[in-house]
Amino acid sequence: MGLATDNIISGASTEQSDGNIITTTIDKVVNWGRKNSLWPMPFGTACCAIEMMATLASKYDLSRFGSEAIRFSPRQSDLLIVSGRISIKMMPVLKRIYDQMPDPKWVISMGACASCGGVFDTYTLIQGVDQFLPVDVYIPGCPPRPEDLIDAVMQVQRQIQKGELPKGVEAAP
Amino acid sequence: MTEEKEITEDTTPLVIQQLREKFADGLLSDAEVNNGVAVVVNKDNLYAILEYLKTDLAYSMLLDITAVDNSNLEEELMKYDYARFMVVYHLYTFEGETPRIRIKVPVNDKDLIVPSIINLWKGANWLERETYDMFGIQFEGHPNLERILMPNEFEGHPLRKDYPLRGRGERERFNFDKQNA
Ligand code: SF4
Numbered sequence: 240m241g242l243a244t245d246n247i248i249s250g251a252s253t254e255q256s257d258g259n260i261i262t263t264t265i266d267k268v269v270n271w272g273r274k275n276s277l278w279p280m281p282f283g284t285a286c287c288a289i290e291m292m293a294t295l296a297s298k299y300d301l302s303r304f305g306s307e308a309i310r311f312s313p314r315q316s317d318l319l320i321v322s323g324r325i326s327i328k329m330m331p332v333l334k335r336i337y338d339q340m341p342d343p344k345w346v347i348s349m350g351a352c353a354s355c356g357g358v359f360d361t362y363t364l365i366q367g368v369d370q371f372l373p374v375d376v377y378i379p380g381c382p383p384r385p386e387d388l389i390d391a392v393m394q395v396q397r398q399i400q401k402g403e404l405p406k407g408v409e410a411a412p
Numbered sequence: 413m414t415e416e417k418e419i420t421e422d423t424t425p426l427v428i429q430q431l432r433e434k435f436a437d438g439l440l441s442d443a444e445v446n447n448g449v450a451v452v453v454n455k456d457n458l459y460a461i462l463e464y465l466k467t468d469l470a471y472s473m474l475l476d477i478t479a480v481d482n483s484n485l486e487e488e489l490m491k492y493d494y495a496r497f498m499v500v501y502h503l504y505t506f507e508g509e510t511p512r513i514r515i516k517v518p519v520n521d522k523d524l525i526v527p528s529i530i531n532l533w534k535g536a537n538w539l540e541r542e543t544y545d546m547f548g549i550q551f552e553g554h555p556n557l558e559r560i561l562m563p564n565e566f567e568g569h570p571l572r573k574d575y576p577l578r579g580r581g582e583r584e585r586f587n588f589d590k591q592n593a
Contacts, residue, residue, distance in 0.1 A: 327583055328563045362570050362579025363562070370584070 266402060273317075273343075274399040275305035277392065280316035280340065282333060285323030287350035287382045294385040306392055313339040318395065320388075321372070322349035324357070325365045337372055345398075345405045347391050348374040351381045373406035425449050425510045427469060435461055440492065440518070450514035452492065458517050459527045465503055466532055471513065474532075475502035477539035479519075479547040481573045492518035499526055499549060519549060528553040546571035 279301075283291055295301050295309060310316040313336045325333055337346070348368055351357035354377045356366035368374065375398065376391045398405075428443040428451060438457030444450045453461050465471040480498045482488040489496070495518030503513050519526060528551040529536045540551040541560040548569040551557055559566060566582065568575055 327566075328561075361577060362575070362582060365583055 270399050270402055274396040276308075277306045277318045277345075277395065278308045278310050278316040279306055279318040279320050279392075280310055280313050280336065281320050281322070282336065283320075283322045284325060284329060285352060287322035287352065290382045290385055291320060291322045291349065291388060294388045299385040299389065301389060301392065304389065304392055304396065313337070314341065316340060317344045318392075319344065319346045319372075320349055321346065321353045321368050321374075324352040324359060325368055326363045327365060328363075330365050330368075330371060333368065334371055342408065343405050344407060345375045345395050346372055346407070347376045347378065347388075347395065348372075349378045349388060349391070350383055351379065354379070357381060375406050427465075427508065427510050427513060430469065431461065431464075434464060448512045448514060449510050450516060452498075452516045452518065455517050455519065455526065458515070459529065459532075461515065462501065462503075462529055462532055465513070465515075469505065470507045471503040471505045473504040473506075474529075474535055474539070475504050475512075477501055477529075477536060477543055479543050479549055479571075481547065481571065483573045493520075495519055496521040497524070497547060497549060499543065501529075524548060525550045525552050527551070530554060545569070548572065 281288070281291055281295075283289075293299055295307070301307060306318070313319075317340065319337055319340060321333065337344070346368075348354045352359060352364075353368050354374075356364050358381075360366070365371070369377075376394045378387050378391045380387055423445075424443055425445065428449065431451065432439060435453070435457050438454045438461055439451055440454055441452035478500050480500065481496065482498060483496050488498075492498075497519040499517050499519055501515040501517075503515065505511055505513075517526065526549055528540055530540070530553070537554070537556075538560055540554055541557060543549050544551060544554075544557050545559045545561050546569055558564065562570065568580070570579070
């Protein structure tokens with residue numbers, strides 16, 4: 240419990256009595272649970288997806304951080320990983336998938352292509368998915384290494400633990 | 413290449429000789445033999461030539477259909493009566509000494525219609541749609557000549573030379589709500 244309890248009880252509003260009783264706030268416990276059970280929805284359309292697969296596989300093993308339950312159904316996931324080029328024909332599909340995910344939901348834009356179009360400055364390629372989706376964490380690189388993706392997931396976890404709302408919620412009126 | 417052969421020998425590939433015999437007026441050029449064999453043919457003879465290649469000369473496999481926009485190449489334009497496009501068919505055979513052959517047909521901007529060859533190769537279906545999508549070439553007799561790569565609402569044909577590389581702003585103002593509806 241060591242590390243985990245540290246996270247829950249850190250902060251002024253929590254305290255630990257000398258016995259086995261922990262007091263905390265509901266929000267903190269919920270955030271702690273949420274943070275350690277992110278269910279990613281992979282949206283791999285190009286070479287970055289290969290790095291994402293490596294991250295999920297045994298060598299880099301994203302499940303060490305509680306995100307091993309990859310769902311190919313958006314209705315069961317809360318973290319969208321956009322990895323790869325998105326064309327103008329694909330963007331409505333991606334938007335629809337994002338809309339189908341239940342709140343609260345986070346978005347990681349993985350790689351140069353998803354974040355800004357990368358080297359593909361052409362008529363058909365969306366120059367950054369953040370024009371149409373609220374992106375929480377960007378990962379630079381072409382392709383980013385698995386460590387970068389793990390870092391981004393942990394960045395999302397830190398935001399959740401701090402109680403920050405996802406970009407998608409903040410953007411709403 | 414073939415130094416042992418005598419210079420007087422006709423080095424034209426056999427398939428071209430056969431084509432010449434059968435379609436004397438159909439061929440518009442001599443065979444180019446660098447980088448595979450290619451020959452330019454007349455649009456009116458295109459279907460018959462492809463049919464002959466498939467049925468009699470065993471070119472059973474259609475590898476690709478595509479097109480080239482020559483509008484920036486004055487030299488190429490002059491050769492074939494200022495026909496802007498060149499539609500290219502790549503064929504393959506498992507027999508004979510010339511496995512690959514390219515059949516090219518000049519197509520004028522004012523008459524973009526080429527006969528569809530779906531009756532010869534079913535696989536031509538998507539290839540013709542792609543050529544239509546990218547260059548705007550019409551394939552007469554195609555059962556479903558629609559865009560295949562670009563969204564249906566897209567305007568223009570992006571592989572034409574007069575189409576700007578970064579598009580005409582489609583990527584910024586694309587109407588996603590309409591698409592989702
Ligand atoms: S950023 Fe690089 S590796 Fe990733 S999808 Fe684009 S081209 Fe491929």
